[in-house]
Amino acid sequence: MINIAAFFSFATTYLEKYVGFWAAYLLPTCVLCIAFLHLIVWNKHLGTLTIIRKQTLALTFQVKRPPQGSVLLQAAQIISLAIRSRHRFKAANPSYQQMHYSQMPPWTAESLTEVQRSLKTCRVILCFAIYYLCYFQILSNIISQAGQMETHGIPTDTFSCLNPIFCVIFIPTFQKILYPFLNQRHIHFGPITRMSVGFLFVAFAMAYTAITQHIIYTHGPCYSHPLTCPAGKISNNQHRPNDINVWIQLPSHILLSIGEIFGLGSLGEHAYAEAPADIKVVLQSFCQLTGALGASLAIALSPLCEDPWLVVVYATYAGFAGVVGLVFWAVFRRCDIRETAREGDRQEYDEMRVWWEMGHNVAIDDQLTEVERT
Incomplete structure (x- = not known):
């Protein structure tokens, strides 16, 4: 959407x-x-989920949670206590506090485990600062690059809008073709692997952007100083761009779109799946904070983004993204292994549950039929 x-x-x-x-x-x-x-008109209906079975019985569940206190204060207290105890979360365990200090903290052992899981997920999210640094080029330098070429009357900001078009095309293509193809061959393409592939696609996009910039520098009239040389001056406030069609930039947008699907889409999936119920929104906010960090890096490096050094800048971004993607996969690939194990456990549980229901004649459909009769 x-x-x-x-x-x-x-x-x-x-x-x-x-x-x-x-x-x-x-x-x-x-x-x-x-x-x-x-949101105002349909507020009362946004928190309900209705399931219809056999077209006769509708079960409605209320999934909207009532307002609760913030978990940030409790998480901050747990982390602060662990830091004071030489980074040992064991010291924040209620049983440990009760045994050694005769005091009971306001959190439970389950809350401590949830905070630990969330911090591990934050490590994954934090790696995306370099990803965002490269991805946000589509909103800044790549638009400026389009202005250095022949646009034939198309506004340069329009080319950044190509990204959602390719996302709408590729997302259902991957879901209907790529992912089923891999599943049929028992190739587990987990979130960490997809995010690593997303890093590589962003690296390829930056590498192609560097090639595009080099091609711009090899064409006149201004060569390595587009829109600034006297040879391209049309009037006092206008310069002629270099003689190259702007659509040569199209593969950069395609590669960035694929990188967004594999990278940002899988990041949101991983953060939501790994986060405890009370901290899901916090981790989603941390994803946005990492995006802000990437944007800050782009602003800090913006003085370097000037002609004729843009080829070096894009090539450096490509190298950073490629190296981070490989290191990212090497460090966090075990998360995909654990995800595979959890999926296997869920499948085994479902098979055992079906066998038990068939043996004891208590299937869910039979229960619903009995409810319908009453």
Whole structure:
């Protein structure tokens, strides 16, 4: 849905060019107002889940949780106590505190385990700072790169909108073709492996962007100083771009889209699956914080992003992403092994459950039939 909503970006770029900035900002404002009204009107229905069995019986479950206290304070207390105890989480265990200090902390052993699991997941999320550094080039330097080529009247901001189009194309393609193909051959393509592949695709995208920049530098009229040389000057405020078609940039957007699917999509899946129920939102927020860290790195390195050094900059980003992706897989691949074991346990449990139900004649469908009769 996020990628489908991003199609409005096409309209905003043309509104900005042919109408003005006020119209470009008015369109997303109206869309946000519609979404806000939808939340108000349908608020009471957003927290229910209805399951219909045999087209006669509908079971409705309330899945909206009531407001609860923040778990951040308790997690901070656990981490602080572990740090003071020489980074030993064992010291934060309630039984340990009761035995050695005769005091009972306000958390349980289960809460301690949840915090430990969350911190392990945060290590995975933190590695995406370099990923975001490369990915955010699509919103900055790659747009500037498009302005150095012949756009034939297309706004340069429009090319960043190609990313959601390719995501909408590739996501169902992977779900319907790639993933079933791998499952049929018993090839486990877990979240960590997918994220590592996402790093590599982003690295390939940065490498291709470096090649594109090199091609720009080999074409006139301004060569390695696009839009600045006297030979390309048209008027006092305008310069002619280098003689190369902007669509040569298309593979960069395709590679970044595939990297987003494998990288960011799998990151959200892994963070949601590994996080305890009370800390899921916190870890999702930490993902956004890592994105902010990547954006901060991009801002810090922006003084280096000038002609004629952009080829070196993109090649360096590609090297960083490739190395981090390989190290990431080497360090965290055991998480995929544990995920495979959990899936095997769930499958074995389902098989045993079906066998038990068939042997004792207490299948769920029979229970529902009995409820319907009453």
